Each structure stands twice: as structure tokens, then as C-alpha cells.
Amino acid sequence: MAISPTADGEDGARGVTVPEGPPAHDSWPTVPEGAPPAWAEAVLATIGESVALVRWSPHERSPMEVLWVNDAAEGLTGYTRAELLTGGAAPLAGVIADDDVPMELRVQLREGNPGGTVVRLYRADGEGYWANVALTPYPTASDEVPWWVLVTRDVSGEVASAAEDRLRFEADERARLGLSVVLRVSGLLSELDGARVLGAITDLLTRRVVAWCGFFARGRGLYELDAITTRTEQAPRRLEDLPSCAISELFAGSSMRTVTLDPAVTYSPGSLSAELLDLVRPQLELHPDSPQQFTVLPVLGRRGALAVLVALARPARQHRPEPAGGAGILPSRPQPVVRGMAEQDVGTVLELVARRVGMAMENAQLYAREHSLAETLQLAMLPEQDDVGRLDVWSYYAPTSEHAQVGGDWYDVVNLSESTVAVVVGDVVGHDVEAAAAMGQLRSVVRAYAAEFIDPGTVLERVDRLVSSMRVPRSASLVYATLTPRDDGSWDVAYHRAGHLPALLVRDGQVTSLSDAGGTLIGFSSRPRQTGFVRVDPGDVLIFYTDGLVERRDRPMREGVTALEEVCSHIHAPDAAGVGEEILQLADAPEDDIALVVVRVPGQRPGTSPPGSSPRQRRWQLPPDPATIGRARRAVARACEAWGIAEAPAAELVTSELTANAVMHGWGRVGLQLQDTGDGLRIEVEDANPAPPVPREHMAGRVGGFGIHIVDRLADWGWRPTPSGKVVWARLRRGAGTEIGSRPAPGRPSA
Template sequence: MVVVNSHAPEWPLATPSDAPAGVAAELLAEALRATLVPTALLTASAEAVRVAWVNDALVAASGYAPNRVAALDVLTDRRVRPADVPAARAAFAAGVPFAQRVVLRRPDGAYVQCMAHVSPVGVAGLGVGAWVVALQDLTSQLTEHAEHTAVVEAERRERRSVTLIARVSDLLMDVDEPQGLREIASLLTAEVVGWAGFYLHDRGLWAADGLDPRRPGGAPRPDAQSRRLPTSGPRDPVGRLLGGRLDDAVELDLAAAQPDGTYAEWLATHAGPGPGDAVVGRDGRRAVGPPDRRVVVLPVPGRRRTLGLLVVQPRGGGGLAALDASTVQVLELVARRVGLSIDNVRLYDREHRLAETLQRAMLPEQGEVDGVDVWTYYSPSADDAQVGGDWYDVQQIGPDTVGVVVGDVVGHDVEAAAAMGQLRSVVRSYSVDITTPGPVLERVDQLFGSLRIPRAASLVLSTLDREPEGRWSLRYARAGHLPVLHVRDGHATQLRDAGGPLIGFGSGERATAQVLLEPGDVLVYYTDGLVERRDRSLRDGLTVLETVAAGITARDAPGIGEDLVSRLADHPEDDVAVVVVRVPDPDDHLRGTTSPRRRRWTLPSEPASIARARHAVVRTCEAWDVADPSNAELVVSELVANAVLHGWGHVALQLHDTGDGLRIEVEDSNPTPPVTTDGHPGRVGGFGMQIVERLSDWGWRQSRGGKVVWAKVRPGALPRSAYDDD
């Protein structure tokens, strides 16, 4: 508040010769001049409060020479800024001491924060008198406070960043494109930016809030159509980000015109918050999309290429300049973690598809076996890579000999599937030359060791030879595998004979056991996934299997298999492979069974599957006592033909008796929906679906592996349901 005035009139305190107590006054004057506390004397009147005298400490603090501030009015001069001028005037008028915050402007333009402590000396009020002012420099305190505030703010931002990254990491543990990316974008919008969105670069750019075009049925939304765009030059910074030529965030004005045919043009058209989208402003409140359309674009890097973009709108607009360094660092870290997670998910997905394709290619398709009723089933574990070492094989070795084998190679990966394929080929080739199971396993032991397969494997191998009067002779040998279940007249027995060590560990002869099968007998081959659970022992699981199998009333292999799977393998904890073999009984009476009215088959994508599907429908209608299956046979023929002609991968056929008709479901790996033509001669294909439409109610739905086309044959086409006589 006060600056020095070396030309002020002489004061009694400063002239010890005139003072009554000269020595004391002189010492006091010297003390005021020598003190390190900036001190001044003021005169106060109704017109002004002026500087009368200052000490050397105040000269040093203010930076002004004494002649620059002679008679300075401390309440009106721009070099002195009291915090509350009216309050200061009132205190001077009342003649009472007071303290007030004051800012001094130095000659170099710097400002000094002070606390002025003002007390009256001599005559009080606005009469002639003096006021003493002592200034307390607050610079160090304010600097320390500012530094402490900055440290606290930095720690707060750091905690916020760590918390945000931790929450993003939690979301990435179960990232499901694009749902997981939408959740992360929502989290960024709530915590650090006004709006955020992910755009993935895979067969063109597409928004992660649309459907993934790489997945079945994943055609993106109309406003986010995937299209290939050329990677442009310097005029397209977004293209340079995607091409890996830029690593840092770039600013893009979505409202500005962008070069034609560039990624920047695509983003300007499709990216950013829409007119009705909610964004977060600077005050943290939600508002409708701001007029400022500048966004910040960051790359989402993968291991080998840029996988996409993270586009953010700063709160309140402002583009890249509105984001501080810590926010940009958080966004870059989130983008890197998202990219790594997407890379891992896609790598896992590719390995899974490769292994599953490899395994299913090596699993045999269920063929028609002369003289016995056979049903096969395989389901990978959903908790693993959905691929494993379980396998089965059913082969017609000769006109009167059938070979059946079920095995298990330890593991759930590509290596397990490859080992399973090698073992299956070896067993199949030896079984053709040597029809006795024990010697076959001996040969397999010898070759298995030379192949150096690093996985343990178990299996049960059997041959069925036709005997007179509808009987079959079963010969079998086990290599560390669970026993085959033999069911006869409601009694289940485990065939535990002819056991031996795992494949590759046998060093001597392997035994062969024999059982004579009567008409109506059932054999159940299975892997441990059917019976083993975490909450029960394997022995208890086998007991449950015996109980369930003994109580099944179905009289065909598919019915028995479906019943077993529905009761024991609804939620398997491991891979499940099942083969059911039933010796037909001419005296079977099918009515009154409590077996589930559901059947399923896996067919290869080849024309021969059409005839197999028709045969399966006819056999199922016979088993369910469904009259006149001709229309159902025609419908399934058209559906399977379409799947073979227009789809790819395996074809899955399922039949359901709904009580008022037969429901047919055919699944293939092509997500494209079926269409019917309008009968115009220029149209190609689609006439089969017209036939289906005439004979049934039909529709389709997306499935995990492609699509399912279903048809329910109308009651008029199936006059008598299987439930009519139940």
C-alpha cells in the first residue's frame, strides 16, 4: 500500500534534536529505518491518504526510488491496489487500526502480494496525524500454497487417471466388440471428455456402436457403411494415422470440408456426436452436441498395424488445445490398451476358428450303417477355446462288420486337435486290416511312440459283427478309457473288461473282450465330459449315467442320445463326444415313450447330405408315429439344398415335435438371409423357398456360427401329431 517518499516534510520523530527525549527518538527512528519489515508513515485527510516516509526495506520491496512516490495517494494510485478501498477509507475516517490485503505493482511489471497492518499515530481520524504501516510479504506463502495446490491437483489427476485405466482394464478383461468399446467410450465421456467414440479399421472404417461386419449378420448400420478408402497423403491426417505414418493425436474439424475419397471425409460424415447425442460440457453437465465440431483423433495401435481410431470431443469444444497433457496421456494409454486387447481377442478368435475347423474336419460325418441304428454327438467345452481332443469314429469295415471308437487326447488347443487327427487316422487304417481290437491297439502303441506325440490319449475300440437272428457280436478293448455302457431291458452295465494303459504306454499284449448283443440292446460310448463334474466324483457320475440310461424309453438311437445329452450335458465342463449304437428290434412299439421329441445331425456341405436329411426325417417321423411325412421330407430337402448350395461349413439339421407340427431347423455358416423370388423368368434361384413357403410357416434367425432357417410344417400337412395317442 505504501511506497517511500524521501521528500516528505520533516517529522518530530525524524529530528531528534527537537524531540523532548532526543536520544530515545533518534534510536527509534534508526530502528524503523533498519528493520527488515517494510514500514511506512502516512498522512490521512479527507482528500487523500499520502505517503510521508518509508524505510529501506520498503524501498527494496517496492522497487521504486523515493522521489517516484513522494506524496503518493495510496487509495487512488494504480501502483497500489488495496483489496477493499471503501473499507480502508472508513477505517482511516474512524481512526481505528486495520489490516487489508494489498497488491504492489513494481516498475518491472511484477506484482507483490502483501498484507498491510495499519495503525494510527498521534491525532486520530482525519485530522493532521500519522499512520504507521507494516507490510507482510505474502509471496513465499502464496507460492508455497500454489505449489501445494498444484501437487494436490496433480495427485488428484493421477488418481483419476489410475482409476480410469483400472476401470478400462476391467472392461477389457471381457471385451466383446463392439459392446465393450461402447462401454469404454461411455466411461471416457463421463470422466474426461465431452464425447468419445471408437471406429475400427477392418474392411473399411466402421463405428463400434454399429454391428461388426466381420461377424455373422454384422452388416453395419446404414449411416456407418463399411467401405474401402485409399490411404491419402498429407491432406488426409486420418489416413496417415491409419497407415502408421503418424503416431500423435491430430485435430479434425468435422464441420470443415475434407478432401474427397479420404478417411478424413468419412469421419467428417459419420463421426462425432450427432445432433441429438448427449455430450458433457466444461461444467460437467450434459448438453446437446456443441456447435464447435472440432474433435481429436488418436490411433488405436495393434501389434502390427493401426486397428482403428479413438475420436473424442473435448468438453466445451476447443479441439486439441483444450486437452491438457495428462488427459492426452490418459487417452493414448486407453487407446493402446484397447488396441492390445482387440489384437488378443482376434488372435484368440483366429486360433479358435482354426482349431475348431481342424477338429471338425477330422471328425467323421455320421454315415448310414447297415443293420444298426447309430447316432453321434460332439460338443466342445464353452469354457475353453471350444476345441479339444475328444473324438469318435464309426466306419463300415465290411458288409457285416462295423467299427466304433471313442477317444480323448489331453488338452484344448490346436496341438490337441492335431494329435487327435493323427491318432484317428492311425486307428482307422489299422482297423481295416486287423478287425480284432486288442491287436489293433498293440500296433497303435508301437506307432504312437515313434510319432513322438506329446499328449496322453485314451480310447475304447470296438467292432460289431453281424450274427444270425438279428444279433451282433461286440468285441472291444480299452486303453485307459471309460467303459462302454451296455443297456438291455432297462438295466445298464459297464463293460469294464479288456482294460489297459493309455495309448503309447502299452508294452505287451492287449486283451479283447466279447459280448453278444440281442435285438433292442444299446451301447453308449462317451468321453468324460458327459459324466465328470467339479461337484461330484467320476464314480458318482458313472452311477448317474447308468441310472439315466436305464430309464430311457426311446426306441431309436437319436432319441436315446438326445435324452442322455439333455439330462447330462446341458452345461458340460469339458468336451463331450457320444456315440449311441442300438440293435434294431422288429417288435419295437414306439408309442407312449417319454423321450424328448428332438433330433439333430451334423452333415457335410455336399449334395449327398440332401438325401441323408430326407432319410433322417422319414426315420424320425416313423419313430414319432407321424403320419404322411412326405411334405416334411420335401421341406427339409429344400432347406438342406439351399444350405449346401449357398452356405459353407457344416450343415446342422434339427427336428422338433412341437405337439402341433414338426419344426425343422437347418443351420449353415453363411449369415446372409434366404430370399424367395417373385417368379419372374429373369430371376435366378429362390424357387425352393417358394415351395417351403407353400408347405410351412418359416423364418430365419442369426446364430453364433451363421444363420438358422426354420420351417414348421403346417398341421394340415401332418394330419396326426405324435402326441395324439399319448
């Protein structure tokens, strides 16, 4: 029941005694029925906020009854005092007046504690505003229905400011999210190799930006890219041969723009749009809540589009609707910010990602083309060794440059005829690209004259004349020798050294320096060059080398040559590869290119017996041609004979199969390494193809592909990646090969 106070502040009907001044809080008069005293009303009238005295029980679903209001309530709501006293508390408290109280606030009020919330209210003219409603218990003598002081304050400005702050925060959050995605993409492009980076980028975009995305390029047909350096073996179709469509225009253009690929549209058969839609259509079934259309952007290089980025957007964000009428409660707790990006932000991020991937893709493919070109040129200039059946020849080459496979040093072992073998070891000053170019020129000249003339002195005279006219930018030294067999098993050696370190002849522990027939550097001789001669017998060893083997900054060249002679005087290895392994102990930290050729005449001198104390490991560098398979077999057979290994036939067979795989399916030079581990023979074959070996299933009519199955029956095997390709290894079992074909194939172990 609403009651208005009398003018003098007394309520005679109820007998309320009004004190002259405001008493202490604990001595306030209890008001069983009625309004505040006159002095309290006078104080409340001066307050600029709406204040009302209401009766309402939070324990029951009862309406809120207004007992008294101040003047500010009329100004806030637009209702008169009489309308507020008779119409209820809806204009002052909103849904609280209808007993629709949030649970947390209801619990607080039931315990008799002050509480409040922010609600949506409407003035008498229908204008809405946000109000802060606060309820404070008012002491009364009766506990039947509690009385409350209701304070209502207009906070529309604060709510609007908070909403603007939230929008700005969300915009900043979206901008930070987009920037973090772009920065992370840039990091992935610099951190990961080309084979993994696109998968990492699509995973990142799918987690943070879109529902799905992928990169597609053109070959004979569109295909999904899995690496930025992917090379297709199929020639791309010309765009003029394709039906005109939006996707073909993206590939033909050189500017960034966005195309929509809509499954509801019928594209021309055979067009890139139709082909691309067929590839990505399954994603629509996997993401039914997403917009049923794709966004396509070009992945641009410097000269045009290299690929396209296709993305499927996430479902649209659901915004909380604002109350359209009546009252609505603004949650007292801050709402979590939705972590997502607006449509325009998504488009910007995708465009930036496409641009960065395009530049990285073009750089990677340009590097791959340049690397392939450099590799082809370097392979053409790498030292070569012909298969010399009547001599045991071992060669080794190692450039000091980390970025090139070839420097200024080189060797050649060439069959000049059926009976004559030529050996050339040379050194161009420097070990850079210019030195390699000069080496290639000089090597070609020497090979040309060696095919025409046999005598080493005559060959180098012709080389002098031509090189002086060619103006080769680097000076060079070399030693050139020819070996011709005699009927008694020995060989005649003719040689000349042009400013080069002398070759060494090792015989029965005695080292002889072949220092006769010496001359100036190539291109600087004005006198006829002489030819020196020496005879080598079975068991003798010739060693040709460059200064990288013996030269060090901390010792003179003469001391290095003396150290080499000392090592050679204690060599008794029965094969050229064993001799080379012992010599290479001097080259533990080379400071220059190394070229080394060891020639051993098969057999041994009467009365000598090799003690077999050479290192139990061998290595060979072999060219990628079919003749390498036979050379590898013979090399392994000689090593097994030197070590007394009974499983030589099985070792030859395993080596043959691994080397054949490297020659047929690998890239670049073939590295062969053999090691006696004490419990078995370990064979390693290295090539530049990183793809692992894959055993084929036994199928009738299939040719080839069974080499790994043969290896599997004779050895434990596996493979491991290397920075330049892979190594396939096999560990031959003791007794392997004695029961080939009768023992079941064991399981292949992991590498």
C-alpha cells in the same frame, strides 16, 4: 483535509488534550478532527507495516482522504509523506481508493466491521507488487464521514508462492488425470470383450481428453474400427500401390510418431491422407470451436501399425489476464482449477493409449487366428455319423476339457456300402491335446482299413500292424462292429473289441453283454483277432459307449457297468434318441470324455408295445452340412411319433427351417434339442455364430431368406446368446399346421 501533528504532540488550534499514557480502549479520546496523539504515533512508527489514518464512507461514492501515515508507508510505496497526504490513497489502497470495492467487502465495511482484500499496487518507480489491504473503523465524535485505520502489507512473495503452488497443483492434477485415463484404458482392455472395448475407450477419451477421436484400419479402403478383433473380408491394398503420404508412412512404419492432418492442405487424390480426411471431416462441423486439424498416431503391434488413432483437440484454455496497469483486485476466494490437460499431456496420453490398444489388438487377433485354426482342426477330428436311413441311430459326444472341443474319445458311424454300416467307438488314454492327436491318427487308420475289409477281426489286425510301426504315443481301446441287413428285417452284427468295454444288446428288457471276440489294446496284439456274431431283430437296441459314461472316482468300473445294465433293462423308448436320453441320466457329472452310440432296429417285436415312459426331451449333435437338414426332420418325426404329437408335420417344417439357417449361416456343429413342455413343443437349434436371425422383407426375385417368416406363422420364436454362439428357439402351438397359409402371421415375441 490533511493535518500534520505538532512536534510536542499537542494540537493547540483544536484543543485536543493528550493523556500521559495510553488509556483503555473504551476511554480513547474522540478525535473530531486531527491526527493520533503523540504516544499513539510513537507506537505506530515502530510498526514495520504501512499504517494510515483515512476518512472514507463506504455508503457513498466518495474518494478516500489520507489524514495521517507512518514512516513505513513511505518505505513501502516510495512516495514521501507529503505526496501520500496530498495525492490520495491510490498508492496505499489501489482501486479501493477509487471506490471500486468488491461487493462482499463493501457490505462488510458498511456494517462497520473490519475488512480487507489483496490488491495489485504500484510503487513510485512503477514497480508492481501485491498488497494485503486491511481497513479497521476508527472511533470519532462525528458520524458524517467515518475514519479508518488502513494497514497495507506487501504479500508479493506469498502471492507468488500461492501461484507456484497452484501451478504445481494443476500440473499434478493434469498428471493424475492423464494417469487415470491410461489406467482406465488398461482396465477396459481387460474387462470388456473385443466387440465393445474400442467404443468404451473412445467415449472415455472424448469425455476426459479430446473433443473427438476414433480408430481407423485399412482394408480395400479405410474404415472405422468397431472391435479390436474385427476381421475384414476385403484384402488390404499394398502400400506401394498407394500415393506416398504421411498416413501411408504411419502404416508402413514401426515407430511411434505423430502426424497432423490439416483440412487446409490439399492431399494427393487416392492417398490414405485424403481418404482419411474425407472420413473425419464431418467432425469439424460438429466441433467448430476446436482447432481445425486432426492429430493422427499409429496403433502399433509388434511388427508394425495395425490401425491409426485420429483425435480432434479441445478448444484452447482461456487464462485470466493479469492487470497490465493501475490496480487489480486478487479474488479472496480460491479459483477452481481448470480440469484439462496441456497439449503435451494430451499427446502423451494419446500415445500411451495407442500403444496399449495396439498390443491388445494384436493379442486379440492372434488369439482369434489361433482359435480359428484350432477350431478348424478340431472340427475335422470331431466324431461323425453318416445318415443311415434304414436304422435309427443316435450319437452323443462330450469332452471334459473346457478349452477343447475334442479329446481322446471318438465314434464313427459309416456307410461302408449300400447294405453295410460300420460302428466304431474308441478311447485313447487321456483327454488332452496329445490324446486328441493320437485319436485323429488312429481314427484315420481304422477308417482306411474299414473301407478295404469288412470283417472286424481282419480290420483290427491290420490296424495293429500299422499302429505298432507308427509309434502312437498313447494306448487306445476300441470296439468295431458291422451291421448287415437280412431279408426278414433283422440285422447281422459282426464285432470285435480291442481292450474296450463290451457293447450291450437290449431285447425285451433283457441286457446281453457282447463280450465275445475280445482282445488286447490296439497295437499290442500278437495273435489273430477273432470276430463275434449276433443277430438283432426289430425293436432291439445296441449300445456302444466309452468308460466316461460309467466310470467314477467313488465307485469301481464294474459297479458302473452294472448300473448301466440296470438302466438299460428298464428302457422302453421307441426311438434311439429316447434311449440315449435315459442312458445319459448316468452321466450327470462326467469325469472323463463320453462317446455314446445307440443303434435301434426300426419296428417292434410281435406282442410288445412300448409304454412311452421315456423322457419327453431329445437332443442331437449334427454336422454342419446340408444332409443335416434331412436328418433333423427325420429325428423330430420319430420323436413326435413316440410322444403321440399330432403337429409332427409343422414340427418338421419348423425344425427344417431353423436347421437350414444354422447350416447356411452358422458356424461349427449344429445342436438340436426337442422338448414336450405339456402346452406345446419347444424346438431349439444352436450354432456358434452369435449374429441373431433377421427376417427378410418379401421382395420379388429374392431367393431364400423367408424361413423365419414360415416359423413365425407356426410358432412363437426368439433367440438368446450363449457363451459359444446363439440358440434360436421356437415353441410350436397346439394345432399348428392345420391351417397353414390361412392364418395371419402373429407378432414375434421378444426372446
